Amino acid sequence: MTSSFASLSEFRSLLQNMPGLDAEAAEAARLHDSQLTKPPGALGTLEDLAFWYRGWRGGARTEIKAPQIIVFAGNHGVAARGVSAFPAEVTAQMVLNFQHGGAAINQIARVNGATLDVVPLSLDEPTQDFTTAPAMDEAAFLDALRTGWNAVSAETDLLVVGEMGIANTTSAAALACALLGGDAVEWVGRGTGVDDAGLAVKAQVVAEGVALHGGKGDGLETLRRLGGRELAAMAGAMTRARQLRIPVILDGFICSAAALCLERSTPGALDHALAGHLSAEGAHGRLLAALDKEPLLNLNLRLGEASGAGLAIGVLRAALACHAGMATFAQAGVSDS
Numbered sequence: 001m002t003s004s005f006a007s008l009s010e011f012r013s014l015l016q017n018m019p020g021l022d023a024e025a026a027e028a029a030r031l032h033d034s035q036l037t038k039p040p041g042a043l044g045t046l047e048d049l050a051f052w053y054r055g056w057r058g059g060a061r062t063e064i065k066a067p068q069i070i071v072f073a074g075n076h077g078v079a080a081r082g083v084s085a086f087p088a089e090v091t092a093q094m095v096l097n098f099q100h101g102g103a104a105i106n107q108i109a110r111v112n113g114a115t116l117d118v119v120p121l122s123l124d125e126p127t128q129d130f131t132t133a134p135a136m137d138e139a140a141f142l143d144a145l146r147t148g149w150n151a152v153s154a155e156t157d158l159l160v161v162g163e164m165g166i167a168n169t170t171s172a173a174a175l176a177c178a179l180l181g182g183d184a185v186e187w188v189g190r191g192t193g194v195d196d197a198g199l200a201v202k203a204q205v206v207a208e209g210v211a212l213h214g215g216k217g218d219g220l221e222t223l224r225r226l227g228g229r230e231l232a233a234m235a236g237a238m239t240r241a242r243q244l245r246i247p248v249i250l251d252g253f254i255c256s257a258a259a260l261c262l263e264r265s266t267p268g269a270l271d272h273a274l275a276g277h278l279s280a281e282g283a284h285g286r287l288l289a290a291l292d293k294e295p296l297l298n299l300n301l302r303l304g305e306a307s308g309a310g311l312a313i314g315v316l317r318a319a320l321a322c323h324a325g326m327a328t329f330a331q332a333g334v335s336d337s
Contacts, residue, residue, distance in 0.1 A: 015266045018242045026055030035328040050323035056247045056272050062324035064317050067114040068156040069306050072163050074121045074230035077129040079167035083202045085192040088166045092123045108310035121229035131208040134225040144229040148236025159241045162251045162306020163230040172257035174206045174226040178214040179264050189281040219264030231258040242272050251309035252279035256287045277308030
């Protein structure tokens with residue numbers, strides 16, 4: 001599948017003209033739910049998930065048969081500032097681990113019946129240090145968006161995107177700070193496990209980046225200036241999923257920061273996405289609140305690599321199984337009064 005945009009303005013135009021929820025399908029789902037053998041609302045959020053999924057897929061499709069997890073990997077020039085507890089070469093080493101089946105997300109994908117695609121993006125060419133220049137020029141940014149767009153299979157019926165990239169919590173914190181305001185220290189967390197001195201460096205780096213690039217454009221321009229290739233690729237994949245009416249489960253802080261850039265560029269751009277979990281990265285809850293997303297899970301995860309969103313696949317599958325498999329009052333011979 002080739003990309004459908006040759007410039008950032010074309011991508012913006014696509015983003016602003018995406019399909020919306022199929023209200024008729026969502027209403028049909030609600031009507032069906034009202035006939036199932038349970039008190040109204042007894043399955044709580046599971047019912048809302050079924051309505052949401054059917055509304056985006058359309059018709060009576062109520063089974064997830066082809067979930068796809070994509071982990072994008074990129075390296076950041078700002079890593080040289082000492083913002084991570086691990087060196088930049090760990091990104092490539094973890095990509096090999098994903099490819100060999102040894103990471104947590106490999107196991108989570110397997111037990112949830114999802115395909116897992118690992119997409120490294122120019123790991124030997126880190127982005128620019130965003131404290132001195134935009135992280136990416138427009139050509140590199142577009143290339144990353146296209147990589148994400150083209151990674152989504154047209155056969156997918158549920159998409160999860162995740163990331164790997166040393167220093168990308170710094171990039172995500174800078175994006176959140178630039179787009180939502182506040183002091184840098186409010187947005188930075190320990191990420192890979194930096195000590196107090198490392199956390200102070202991280203806050204300083206974020207403050208410098210936001211001072212240089214904040215207020216210079218919309219969410220997409222902010223992503224170009226303060227993001228990374230893997231964050232841009234996640235944004236491209238989320239947008240392609242919207243075009244194909246594929247529901248999306250967001251992962252943690254970094255994935256949510258990429259999503260925020262789309263939402264701040266085009267309000268409503270994330271209507272086809274839900275939050276898989278609340279991560280242990282301290283500012284993630286504030287970011288989800290800005291996106292108006294309630295997380296499905298809260299397991300104290302801070303791994304990234306789509307782990308929390310991957311686990312949430314099982315919750316959505318259970319919601320749809322109840323919606324499609326439960327008997328109606330008439331079928332079960334149970335009084336509905």
